Amino acid sequence: MSAALLEVSELEVAFDTRRGRVKAVDGLSFRLGKGEIIALVGESGCGKSVAVKSVLKLLPEQTARYEAGSITLDGRDLLGLDEKAMEAVRGREIALIFQDPMSSLNPVLTIGKQIGEAIKRHQGGSRQEIAHRTVDLLRRVGIPAPETRLNAYPHEFSGGMRQRVMIAMALSCGPRVILADEITTALDVTIQAQIIDLLKSLVADAGAAVVMITHDMGVVAGAAERVYVMYAGAVVETATTEDLFSRPAMPYTWGLLRSIPSLDRPVHEPLVPIEGLPPNVALLDGGCRFRPRCPYRRDICAEAEPPLAPAPDGAEGHLARCWGLDPVRGWLRDTDWKTDLGDPAARAQISADAAKIKGGKP
Amino acid sequence: MVGYFTRRLAAAAVVVVLVSIIAFAIVSVLPGDTAAALLGEEGARDSQRYEALRVELGLDQPLVVRYANWVANAATGDFGRSLRTGEDIGAAILSRAVPTVQLALMALAIAIIIAIPVGVMSAVYYRRWPDNLGTLFALTALATPGFWFGIMLILLFSVTLRWLPPSGYIPFFVDPLGSLKLMIMPSLALATGFTGVLIRQVRSSVLEVLNEDYITTARSKGLSRSTVLFGHALRNALLPVVTLVGLQLGGLFGGAATVETVFSIPGLGRLAVDSIFYRDFTMIQALMLVLALSVLVASLLTDLIYSRIDPRIRRG
Incomplete structure (x- = not known):
């Protein structure tokens, strides 16, 4: 692992709500090396997007609380910076690309203006220079006839084109880190691969590092070098992409991989969903956070939260959070996750509980 | 277009x-x-x-x-x-329309000048004391009848302080300053309710826009809060406000009737009231048509302004 460019360690972010304080990010740690692409993966509601926004301190000030941990960029503590200093970091050193290109561009401003204002904010220049650079950026992201598109409004672009505009905007000031929050989710499948390829080639040219936030394992496999699997606000497993796909260590990751459709699998073999629903982070009880949905659970799982410990394959940087992998008492160390689906009775219980919650009474 | x-x-x-x-x-x-x-x-x-x-x-x-x-x-x-x-x-309506148009435009200007800053402040300081103050102000304005407020203004500024003339009308082009002095109290009286509505609309519409993704995008570019507010949020937030102003302009003409009566302004509103009392059918007929036309013109203007602000409308 190279020296960390962006390092988040033991980050805890909570929100003040009417029902009290709710932790959205609970002990998140990841490191991003120079020019590296990493992925944060997890289901909706696992805290991915909050994690991204917290890096740029874009969470609503009145309700969001940074309770513990640190975020450092090149050794500089971002959490200690005031708003003015953060403004200089945003867009210039760390840029953000959002999930939905339909709603993340301002409908009443031309795209030339929206890209140009970032350049103007951080690097300045005459109007001609800024317009020239904007055209250049649009050309690099593959917008046809960029000179004529400068004065076009977002509604005059298709979804894929808008996402290209967003990428151009993120790249405009040559940031060292790009946070890409579900950037392909709102796009057609045919466009998704194009956008990922575009992003990969552009960041390679620019030497930028990327944190991809996604729930799509396909995107992860195609783009990321290292993966952090998040569950209920915390990292539950991390490994290089290859290790994670070939030797996933803990039951939640198994579940994620089993629920991907694959062409090499026999057609009659059904997909295996992860039973149950993601937990309400307000109600975590101190045990393993995946336990309520885990068909391999045992008594110890309710007693304490397992630490992020080296996985059984012994690969460097492969860590997982599961009591079943404990070198001494672990009962999952030799499980073949593809065939062993855990205890059928436990599975039935989990889906019965989930049905009850869906029915209304939690 | x-x-x-x-x-x-x-x-x-x-x-x-x-x-x-x-x-x-x-x-x-x-x-x-x-x-x-x-x-x-x-x-x-x-x-x-x-x-x-x-x-x-x-x-x-x-x-x-x-x-x-x-x-x-x-x-x-x-x-x-x-x-x-x-x-x-025709001639009667034309001569009576001048004071009413002046009154309505002044009231409109007052309402906009007060409502936009107060509404924006309320939204920016959501649920903190400036917002509470702004909301209190808006609801008070909303609940105050214009003619009563007009009488109170006369009591304060004309009777007690003797700063402003209590009633009457001078055409603007004859004596601009005198005309403004005479019209300022009626305009304030006419603007009260409208100002309240407008503050609420500006507030809720800015609040809504501030939660949009593109605001986060703008902030993620490193723009300052004020640039984001005035450069990105306000223009979007003003779209529903423009609609409201257009719709309420007709209401202002209607509301002018009581205010014109209180301040003895020879306007369309008073003409309408008098005509109705005297069963002046031909006049009422003509007034209805003229008022309806003015509402239509206002709404056309609104659409024109709207399309200037929102590029999505231009192609229609």
Whole structure:
């Protein structure tokens, strides 16, 4: 692992709500090396997007609380910076690309203006220079006839084109880190691969590092070098992409991989969903956070939260959070996750509980 | 853009025709006719005079022909003569319209000048004390009847402090300063309720826009809070506000009636009130058409402004 460019360690972010304080990010740690692409993966509601926004301190000030941990960029503590200093970091050193290109561009401003204002904010220049650079950026992201598109409004672009505009905007000031929050989710499948390829080639040219936030394992496999699997606000497993796909260590990751459709699998073999629903982070009880949905659970799982410990394959940087992998008492160390689906009775219980919650009474 | 505006104009033309039919019909279905009203109860008994007047006024002709005549004349600005004063209706309305338009425009300006800063402040300091203060102000304005507020203003500024003249009217082009001095209190009185509504609208619309993704995008570029607020949020937030202003402009003309009465301003509102009291049918007919037209013009202007702010409308 190279020296960390962006390092988040033991980050805890909570929100003040009417029902009290709710932790959205609970002990998140990841490191991003120079020019590296990493992925944060997890289901909706696992805290991915909050994690991204917290890096740029874009969470609503009145309700969001940074309770513990640190975020450092090149050794500089971002959490200690005031708003003015953060403004200089945003867009210039760390840029953000959002999930939905339909709603993340301002409908009443031309795209030339929206890209140009970032350049103007951080690097300045005459109007001609800024317009020239904007055209250049649009050309690099593959917008046809960029000179004529400068004065076009977002509604005059298709979804894929808008996402290209967003990428151009993120790249405009040559940031060292790009946070890409579900950037392909709102796009057609045919466009998704194009956008990922575009992003990969552009960041390679620019030497930028990327944190991809996604729930799509396909995107992860195609783009990321290292993966952090998040569950209920915390990292539950991390490994290089290859290790994670070939030797996933803990039951939640198994579940994620089993629920991907694959062409090499026999057609009659059904997909295996992860039973149950993601937990309400307000109600975590101190045990393993995946336990309520885990068909391999045992008594110890309710007693304490397992630490992020080296996985059984012994690969460097492969860590997982599961009591079943404990070198001494672990009962999952030799499980073949593809065939062993855990205890059928436990599975039935989990889906019965989930049905009850869906029915209304939690 | 041109196509869009032409379509809006065509739609407005349809509305004008409908309004003219309704205005004409209301007067036609009233018991008694214009001739009877002109002659009075006694005079109408004299059937010879009555019939002669009916022929003179064209009342002996079929309804459709009368409507066609009325519309044809109205189109040239000839609405006939007032039953009450005998003056030319077109000229009367024109001269009375000037004070009302001045009053409405001043009230509109006051409302906008107060409501945008207060509403934006309320939204930015959501649920903190500036917001509470702004909300209190808005609800108070909303709950205050304009004519009562007008009387209070007269009491304070004319009777007690003797700063401003209590009532009357001077045309703006004759004596601008004197005209403004006379009109400032009526405008404030007319603006009260509208200002309250507008503050609430600006507040909720800015609040909504501040939660949009593109605001986060703008902030993620490193723009300062004020650039984000004024450069990105305000323009989007003003879209529904423009609509509201357009819709309420008609209401301002209506509300002018009481305020004009309180401040003795010879405007359209008072003309309408007087005409209704005296059953001046021909005048009421013409006033209905003119007021409906002014609302239509206001809404057309609104659409025009709207399309200037929102590029998505321009292509229509």
